[in-house]
Amino acid sequence: MQALLRVLATGKDVAEMGAAYGETAAVLAETARSVVTVELDPERVAVARERLAGCGNVELLEGDVYEHLRGRGPFGLVFVDGGLRPVDPERWEAILALVEPGGLLVKDDMTPGRPIEGDEVREFLLRDPRLAATEFLVAADMAVIVAAKLG
Numbered sequence: 402m403q404a405l406l407r408v409l410a411t412g413k414d415v416a417e418m419g420a421a422y423g424e425t426a427a428v429l430a431e432t433a434r435s436v437v438t439v440e441l442d443p444e445r446v447a448v449a450r451e452r453l454a455g456c457g458n459v460e461l462l463e464g465d466v467y468e469h470l471r472g473r474g475p476f477g478l479v480f481v482d483g484g485l486r487p488v489d490p491e492r493w494e495a496i497l498a499l500v501e502p503g504g505l506l507v508k509d510d511m512t513p514g515r516p517i518e519g520d521e522v523r524e525f526l527l528r529d530p531r532l533a534a535t536e537f538l539v540a541a542d543m544a545v546i547v548a549a550k551l552g
């Protein structure tokens with residue numbers, strides 16, 4: 402997953418929703434132009450802050466990601482970490498608003514083999530006409546959806 406994100410982030414302004422300990426943010430920083438990453442849990446933020454101290458292109462913010470990112474962007478890549486599990490359509494609208502036209506939205510931690518119908522995340526990402534999206538396996542037990550914002 403990190404190898405994929407490292408490639409997709411290349412040259413882009415990136416937003417990561419859910420930093421945890423900053424592991425993926427550090428990988429994104431290797432290729433991205435800039436990375437904004439947000440984490441709710443103060444203890445995780447403290448660990449991430451240490452890990453990311455040497456990454457001059459990373460901005461680490463503590464608090465609710467929807468609050469912090471509202472009105473920011475647009476970003477060339479928005480990584481919605483599986484830990485967030487947004488199912489509310491309003492949340493997805495807010496996330497989509499962060500992505501620039503032609504930019505990418507990545508959602509990991511999808512359980513493989515589930516139908517689209519009845520799965521709020523899949524219905525939004527794979528059926529919304531504003532997106533071109535595909536789902537694929539990155540491990541035997543984990544799928545990812547990569548969606549590009551059209552127009």
Ligand SMILES: C[S@@+](CC[C@H](N)C(=O)[O-])C[C@H]1O[C@@H](n2cnc3c(N)ncnc32)[C@H](O)[C@@H]1O
Binds near residue numbers: 445464465
């Ligand atoms: C699976 S972890 C993130 C892992 C990280 N992206 C990585 O790959 O290294 C998900 C994180 O999202 C955080 N989180 C959940 N809801 C959040 C919110 N509304 N705002 C900010 N962070 C949130 C959790 O505290 C948790 O640390």
